[in-house]
Structures are given as structure tokens and as C-alpha cells.
Amino acid sequence: MQNWLSTLVTAQLAAGDWPGLSLAAAGLSVLALGLYWLAGVLQRRYFSAQVQTDSSNKARNLLVPELARLCLWLLRLGIVAGWLYLVSGLVNAEWQQQIYAVLIGPLPGILLVISLGVFAIRIGYRLIDLFFEAIRDGRLLARDRSPRLELRIGTFSGVLKGTFTVVLVTIVAVSVLGKVGVEVGPIIAGAGIVGLAVSFGAQSLVKDVITGFFILFEDQYGVGDFVVINSNDSLSGMVENMNLRITQLRNSEGRLITIPNNAIQTVANLSNRFAQVDLKLTVQHGSDIDRAMALMASAVEALRSEADWHQKILEAPRVLGIDELSAGGVGLRMLVKTAPLEQWAVQRAIRYAVLRAFEGAGILLVGQTAPAAPPAPLVVELLSGREENGKKS
DSSP states (O other): OHHHHHHHHHHHHHHTOHHHHHHHHHHHHHHHHHHHHHHHHHHHHHHHHHHTSOGGGTTTTSHHHHHHHHHHHHHHHHHHHHHHHHHHHHHOHHHHHHHHHHHTTHHHHHHHHHHHHHHHHHHHHHHHHHHHHHHHHTSSSOOOOOHHHHHHHHHHHHHHHHHHHHHHHHHHHHHHHHHTTOOHHHHHHHHHHHHHHHHHHTHHHHHHHHHHHHHHHTTSOOTTOEEEETTOGGGEEEEEEEOSSEEEEEOTTSOEEEEEGGGOOOEEESOSSOEEEEEEEEEOTTSOHHHHHHHHHHHHHHHHTSHHHHTTBOSOOEEEEEEEEOSSOEEEEEEEEEOTTOHHHHHHHHHHHHHHHHHHHTOOBTTOOOOOOOOOHHHHHHHHHHHHHHHHO
16 A cells, blocks of 8 residues: 555656645545544543443443543544554655654554553552442441541542552553563563662661551541641641651641651541540539539530531530549549540530530639629618718718
């Protein structure tokens, strides 16, 4: 076909038939554009039909949509390559020879390897999503729709997808090097030796990865949790990002704290499944203790009955009673179970409600002074009489 087309083009050029060549090039362009558009229409219609299929067929139809997507992508590449080859033959035979050399060279193989790599990554992502969807729906484990499970699935899914992508990209890169004529054998052997040397020189990195894996696997914490690392308040905050190597916290001052997983010895998770308010108040000696404890419980119950706080306060309060006795006063303690990450807002609201209840009952906290009593009526009359006598005199 190449010799036939070159001979035809050469004859037409010699005859000065530029209008015919231009018309042929335009016709080929319209044909290629039409085929390209038709491939796009087929792709859109096929995948719109796939979206409407029953979700129970997701596992069975996993490979078919991605294979169709890959074939349509390769078809579009073929249309573009064929158009370039044929149109270049109508314009300049040397250009056609160069494009032909490219098309039979390593470029198609490279494009195929990259396409297969993208295909494998998409399949891997869908398999990971199906796996965690089965866990969420209770097909692999007990059914659990808790926010905690959603948080854990999101964290673990992101780490697995990231690791899978790095592995596939490495494989594709090595394959592309092989297509362009680079000897990959020595590269792989050298990478093995370098990896062995790095494993000895970067043992802390290996420990970080192992520790990070068990943190995820054991569900010690996840993105969105509030944690305290190693019982150190300066290493506390909301988990903003985590992977197999590091954990990043955002503290109350807005600082982003990065901690290697290997440095994590103990973790206090303040938002795993539920949280708790530990309220301690010290009232003055001589106060009605029973009345004070009843007011503490009733203040929480009244707060819990409100719509804004009902979902945040999970259970009725537990008034533990007298927690401390000292010369300064009587310490009272109460525990309130709250939703995750709501303990601070609930604690502030409870403190305000209890303070108002104590003020209404005349119960004083340590350090408070009683408000001055209003003057008795008799004293007021005597004082007013003295003022009148002073004015007359």
C-alpha cells in the first residue's frame, strides 16, 4: 500500500493535480474525524448503559467495561495514526516515510504498555473499591455502617491505592525502558543491590512502614481522629493525613505536625467510636451536696432534651458523687458520654448550664463569694427617716 500510494502521489504531483490531492486529504480528514466521533459516541452510550445496570453485577462485569474502554482508546489512537500516515502521503512522500518509521518503531509498543498500565491501575482501583464495599455491606465481615468504619475504609483504601499505583508505575517505567532498547536486566539487578543496601542504611524507614501498616490494620486511629501521641500534649491534634511512613496532625493553633510512624509509642485516641466529658467541680463546705449533684444531672438532662444536643449527648449522665475532700471544698465528679469529637462543645455547654443552676440554688463554687444581700425594709425606713430629719434641720 505504501508503494502504491507513493507512486500515485508522485504521478499526481508531476501532473500538477493539487486540487485532487487537496480534495483527497480533506476526504480522509473528514473520514477520520467521523470515525473518531463515532468511537466517542459508542463509548458514551456504552458506559451510560453500564451505569444503569444492576449493582449486583459489579463484580461480574468488572473487566468488560475497562476492556471496552481500552479497546476504544486504542481504536482512537489507530484512527489518528492512520490519518497521519495517509494524509502525509498526499502531501510529501518523505514525511510519509518518516511517519511509517515511527509507526513500526518502538512508539506503538510504548503506547500499548502505558495503556495497559492505566488499564491495570483502573482495574486495581475498582477491585479495592469492591473489596471495601463488601466489608461495608457485611458480605465479608459483620455489617457495620458506623462513621468509624467509613473513616477507616477511606484511610486504608487511599493507602492501598497509592501503594498499588507506585508499584504499577515502576513496572510500566521498566517496560518502557525495555521498549526503547535499554537493557533492563542490569537495571533490575542494580535496583536489587541498591535496595539491599538501602534496607541496611534506612532501617528506620522500614520500621516506619511496618508500624504504619499495623496502625492501619489495628485501627489505632485514622484520618479525622483527634489523638495524643506518646502522652505529649504538644503532639496532639486532628489527624489530617497519614500513610505507611508518617502521620500528620493539625493542632489547635493550626500547626501541621509531622511524626514518623516509628516514633509513635503510645496513642490516646479521643474520638474512637465515642468520647466522654469528665466534669469536676469543687463546691464550698456547707453546700447542699445532694442538691448540687441533682442539679448537675438535671442540667445535663435538660440540655440533652434540646434538638441541637440530643445527637451529641449519647447517654444519661453518671454522677459519681464526691470525688475529693479538702480544706478548700468538696469535689464532685460527673461523666457524660458524647459523640466523637463533640466532647469539648458539650463540656462548655454543660459548664454553663450547671453554673446557672448553681447560681439559682445559691450553691457556691470554691472562690466564689455570695452576692450582697439587699437591705431589710426596716433598715431602709430608718435610713430614709434620718435623711428627712437632716433636710428639715
